Amino acid sequence: MRLTAKMANTILNSLDALCFTDTNGRYVYANSKWSEFTGIPLEDAHKYRLHDVVPEAGSITTLQTQKPVMDYTVTINGKTLFCSSFPIFDEGRFNGVLSITRMTGLRFATDLANKVIRLSQELAERDAKIQSLAKCSYSINNLIGDSVPMRKLKEEIVLVSRSKSTVLIEGETGTGKELVAHAIHSLSPRSAERMVRINCSAIPSELVESEFFGYVEGTFTGASKAGKIGKFELANHGTLFLDEISQLPLALQPKLLRPLQESEVERIGGKQPIPIDVRVIAATNVPLVEQMKKGLFREDLYYRINIIQIHVPPLRQRKEDIPLLVSTFLTTLNAQLNTTVSHVDDAVMVLFLNYDWPGNVRELRNVMEAALNRAQGEDTLLARHVEQLLTHKLPEPAAVSGGLNPAAARIPSSREEMLKYIESRKGNKSIIAKELGISRTTLYKLLKEYKLY
């Protein structure tokens, strides 16, 4: 049997949509399924070029590159089709493009493709969420310390994390206010959303407004074309951490009143208020009430921010946390610095307990880091590694001289001194611990070190 032109035509028409275009992209042949999909009568096919029917399809790429393009999609008259295009050569000369539409299982394939697209979007969203969670992987456990003030602080954190009210965290520099803010956020029902931090002292005053509220497109020359989202909007459903709030220029302070009071913001140049659901946590190392009295902080803003207040105690008021902080930092810093210091000499601990840490935990960590660098290759941190690092001038020792001011009391640094001191207090451990600003447990540890217990 010989294949006639009629038979060939019947075969071609029984296939899925198929067409052949010349090197200019003009249709030379198309079958009836192609006509069905494109809505172009077969007798008119030659009047069209690929660019008119499928302007962005793989067949055009094949026309330009003379290379096959497999399994791309084209949408014609609202229907999505899977196609492949092949270059046709005749004795090595490029002759045109054959495009075949693969209809089999199209429904299944498009459903599957849609599913893949949806799943990859979901995955991207989840990834973003995991990343924001990882960024805020600070939990309450990152706050090292088991002293009474720290336990009280942790209890407060748990309590306030459940509320949506604005929190003001006060405390000296380096006490861990940012860690507290992270802990509140990560314990709150908003923990899956992000916590956005804004350092009020680090933004130039002319940029404060656009940082807080963003701007709409084309607001000013030099501004991003697409406009900019402000930090309040960015923190929507999450937490906005306003660090160093006391440094916010007085003239700009009223701008915060509306978002805090009305829960809405307006982008610069925008016409519509945007509702926001943000929990605000502010932190300061200068008491805001004093700033307010000096006229540096607006009273109305103060009362809007100071709803729940948390005070982070300085390290000198919780010296019993020092041994735990030291051993935690020793582990993390050894790993970071590649050092192998496994012990801290008692003399170092005494120096640490006697120091008043004006830079608080941050200073302790920095001193440890510098000391470990000095102790490279050794396995014990010794007094000579730290002495020169404790630069703050301490008040005159009061404990041995008989003073009763606990803030000024210095822990005796030798067995004899300690013995003398204990005698002067008639052995009363409660008074001694109170004067030295340490817990009774820490005192007993010290006494054990001096072999006095």
Ligand SMILES: Nc1ncnc2c1ncn2[C@@H]1O[C@H](COP(=O)(O)OP(=O)(O)OP(=O)(O)O)[C@@H](O)[C@H]1O
């Ligand atoms: N209780 C703590 N446990 C472990 N690390 C702490 C603790 N408190 C502070 N730190 C560490 O000390 C450093 C300073 O902490 P943080 O930035 O939270 O302090 P801050 O009070 O916000 O300081 P500032 O007022 O200067 O911004 C950080 O490295 C932090 O991890």
